[in-house]
Amino acid sequence: MIGLAFPPLVESNFGSFYPSTAVLAGFLQSHGISTWQCDLNEEFAEFLLQPEQLEPMAAGRVAGVPVDSYTASAARWALRVPEELVDASGRHLFGAGTHTGRIVEALAVPFRIDPDAQMLRRPAVDAAQSGIFGSFYQSWGSATELPEELSLIGISVPMGPQLVPALLLARRLKAQRPHVRVVLGGPALSLMVPAELDALLVDHPEVDAVVRFDGEFPLLSLARLAEAGAWEPERVPGVSCILADGTPHAKDPAPGPNLNMLPCPVFPLDAMARLQDPVLGVTQARGCYWGKCDYCDFVELYDGSPPFRGRHPDKFVDELEHLVREHGTRRFSFVTESIPPAFARRMSKLLIERGLDITWSSFVMVDRRFDRELLELMAASGCEFLVVGMETTITRVLELVHKSADREENLRFLQEAHDAGMRLVVNLIPDLPSTTYQEALQALEDVEGLAHCLQSVSVFPFEATRSSRVGRDPEAFGLVVTESQDGNWQSQYALNHLPNTDPAMTPQQRAEVHQRYFAFADKINSADSGSSTESGLPGMSDPVRIPVEDLDVYRDADRLHCVNLRTKERITLPPAAQDRLTPWLDGRPFTLGELTTAHGERVAELLVANLLRAGLLQRRTATRDEAVTHG
Numbered sequence: 005m006i007g008l009a010f011p012p013l014v015e016s017n018f019g020s021f022y023p024s025t026a027v028l029a030g031f032l033q034s035h036g037i038s039t040w041q042c043d044l045n046e047e048f049a050e051f052l053l054q055p056e057q058l059e060p061m062a063a064g065r066v067a068g069v070p071v072d073s074y075t076a077s078a079a080r081w082a083l084r085v086p087e088e089l090v091d092a093s094g095r096h097l098f099g100a101g102t103h104t105g106r107i108v109e110a111l112a113v114p115f116r117i118d119p120d121a122q123m124l125r126r127p128a129v130d131a132a133q134s135g136i137f138g139s140f141y142q143s144w145g146s147a148t149e150l151p152e153e154l155s156l157i158g159i160s161v162p163m164g165p166q167l168v169p170a171l172l173l174a175r176r177l178k179a180q181r182p183h184v185r186v187v188l189g190g191p192a193l194s195l196m197v198p199a200e201l202d203a204l205l206v207d208h209p210e211v212d213a214v215v216r217f218d219g220e221f222p223l224l225s226l227a228r229l230a231e232a233g234a235w236e237p238e239r240v241p242g243v244s245c246i247l248a249d250g251t252p253h254a255k256d257p258a259p260g261p262n263l264n265m266l267p268c269p270v271f272p273l274d275a276m277a278r279l280q281d282p283v284l285g286v287t288q289a290r291g292c293y294w295g296k297c298d299y300c301d302f303v304e305l306y307d308g309s310p311p312f313r314g315r316h317p318d319k320f321v322d323e324l325e326h327l328v329r330e331h332g333t334r335r336f337s338f339v340t341e342s343i344p345p346a347f348a349r350r351m352s353k354l355l356i357e358r359g360l361d362i363t364w365s366s367f368v369m370v371d372r373r374f375d376r377e378l379l380e381l382m383a384a385s386g387c388e389f390l391v392v393g394m395e396t397t398i399t400r401v402l403e404l405v406h407k408s409a410d411r412e413e414n415l416r417f418l419q420e421a422h423d424a425g426m427r428l429v430v431n432l433i434p435d436l437p438s439t440t441y442q443e444a445l446q447a448l449e450d451v452e453g454l455a456h457c458l459q460s461v462s463v464f465p466f467e468a469t470r471s472s473r474v475g476r477d478p479e480a481f482g483l484v485v486t487e488s489q490d491g492n493w494q495s496q497y498a499l500n501h502l503p504n505t506d507p508a509m510t511p512q513q514r515a516e517v518h519q520r521y522f523a524f525a526d527k528i529n530s531a532d533s534g535s536s537t538e539s540g541l542p543g544m545s546d547p548v549r550i551p552v553e554d555l556d557v558y559r560d561a562d563r564l565h566c567v568n569l570r571t572k573e574r575i576t577l578p579p580a581a582q583d584r585l586t587p588w589l590d591g592r593p594f595t596l597g598e599l600t601t602a603h604g605e606r607v608a609e610l611l612v613a614n615l616l617r618a619g620l621l622q623r624r625t626a627t628r629d630e631a632v633t634h635g
Contacts (some may be wrong), residue, residue: 007040013169050096242256276333314344335363336363351385352384570619581611596609
């Protein structure tokens with residue numbers, strides 16, 4: 005039997021099941037090898053929700069979590085209403101893109117370790133052992149009985165912040181089962197330069213081998229070696245290991261599998277049962293059909309194979325039908341760098357022809373072939389939303405980094421997708437290489453003009469990665485390489501970060517641009533929060549209420565602080581305002597007229613205006629009983 009584990013920390017995947025281990029399990033089982041899967045990332049989310057973990061965060065006793073931080077507010081809210089996060093049967097009520105999902109993500113962020121080379125060395129990982137991940141694995145190991153028949157455990161590491169937790173997991177597994185082979189694999193390992201990977205293997209003998217690039221064939225070979233008791237990983241293509249004489253060794257990868265020949269993924273039923281409304285990831289392609297964006301390094305993940313391997317729409321829809329029958333789930337996320345237009349057209353037609361009632365989402369690149377007709381077809385087939393890698397609207401910059409679309413095409417896509425009934429999650433990079441201050445503000449103005457088309461916005465300040473074309477030739481993009489810098493990189497992989505400066509903007513201009521973009525994103529993302537940010541005052545008899553179910557309310561000296569967990573807006577009430585609003589802090593509706601009667605027109609209008617501006621007041625339609633009462 006082969007174990008497959010997914011370690012923390014990928015907080016954006018809380019409430020779902022990451023498909024990497026399910027894909028490997030399906031492949032191994034099709035070759036007669038039984039598997040056991042463990043989603044330790046989801047287990048870690050549950051661990052964070054224990055009072056023993058929440059209380060120190062709520063009190064500001066965790067490094068990087070002051071008492072007035074959003075994370076501390078999230079912890080206090082979670083302590084107050086735990087039933088909003090996990091129901092009585094133990095099902096997780098949080099997921100990506102949900103209000104509760106964002107709260108649990110906030111609880112995890114302070115524990116994210118984005119490692120550079122030094123943080124992966126033995127002493128640094130030793131130090132991490134005494135932190136929250138060490139405590140988590142101690143708790144998990146004490147409560148979990150590993151199957152006796154395990155001969156090898158593969159640890160899937162797609163993201164950089166999983167590296168240190170993966171190494172700690174390897175230690176824990178070896179302590180419990182010294183003779184079980186431990187193998188690491190995934191994009192975070194594939195993007196490491198050989199010298200760094202050699203150092204990792206030397207420093208961490210608990211790791212018996214590392215698989216780079218496509219994992220199916222190497223893991224199958226390693227599984228057979230482990231089960232036969234003849235451990236010779238150096239013979240397997242795509243595998244790095246330490247030889248008997250202590251020398252690091254790496255064998256070049258062989259071509260990966262034909263995606264159209266892979267069996268269906270196997271999602272573990274016990275893990276699925278814990279999730280209220282899981283979104284299942286289904287592989288559409290490996291690599292990118294465009295593959296030219298100079299700042300992207302995901303096209304580097306499949307050495308030894310063609311740069312793009314896509315699936316046939318018929319086989320793909322067959323798999324969706326199988327997963328609906330097997331698990332009853334009807335929400336899917338397509339795993340792809342960017343869904344190709346021709347695939348999207350054929351797949352959408354098949355979904356409609358077969359009457360498959362599902363919703364789906366996908367990454368998409370702005371491409372002129374996504375015309376109004378195709379976008380309407382995709383919406384009709386169940387497309388819930390598209391994540392659009394638009395980045396900017398500045399044609400000069402888009403051409404420099406070899407994006408597919410120009411300004412006009414980007415704006416056309418947003419409007420036509422909206423008109424087709426499509427929800428859009430738009431990714432923006434305010435400062436792609438050589439972007440000037442004026443260009444960044446122009447791009448923001450362009451997108452603000454189409455704000456009505458956007459469901460949500462994600463902002464990613466630019467970071468050059470060593471493995472991208474920008475990282476290999478930074479001067480060609482106007483960047484100046486510098487010494488190492490401290491930072492919490494969006495790439496979530498500091499080891500791959502290329503320290504640089506871009507003279508196109510001053511540091512002050514860049515900081516202002518980032519602030520403006522993030523403010524725009526917050527405005528769009530909180531638009532459906534239920535709280536009002538309208539500046540106009542309600543009528544004297546129009547009922548409003550303070551949404552206390554979404555608030556963290558706490559005292560600091562003589563002041564009362566209210567934080568809206570949905571919008572992240574906060575307001576501080578001095579003693580006089582506290583006294584005036586205390587009767588309504590239980591969520592009961594009230595009117596401007598009632599406040600005016602009690603405190604005078606000027607004070608009442610000021611209180612209501614400030615609450616509205618901070619997003620801490622809900623306008624609501626009066627019920628008949630309330631209308632009679634307030635009348």
